[in-house]
């Protein structure tokens with residue numbers, strides 16, 4: 327049986343898709359079934375990673391827009 331500390335250490339791999347051996351995966355799942363602290367931790371980590379992945383690109387600044395507009399103007 328894994329300790330919570332070990333689960334936390336391996337949670338990163340679990341969340342970001344790093345391949346784990348079936349043994350590790352099984353041990354993690356088993357622990358998560360029994361330990362709601364770790365379950366909550368993994369869930370938070372998963373939503374954090376998901377929000378980082380889905381982050382929209384920063385909005386274009388006015389400066390960039392005017393630069394592009396100037397370029398367009400100079401071409402015409």
Ligand SMILES: [Zn+2]
Pocket residue numbers: 329330333357361362363364365
């Ligand atoms: Zn635990």
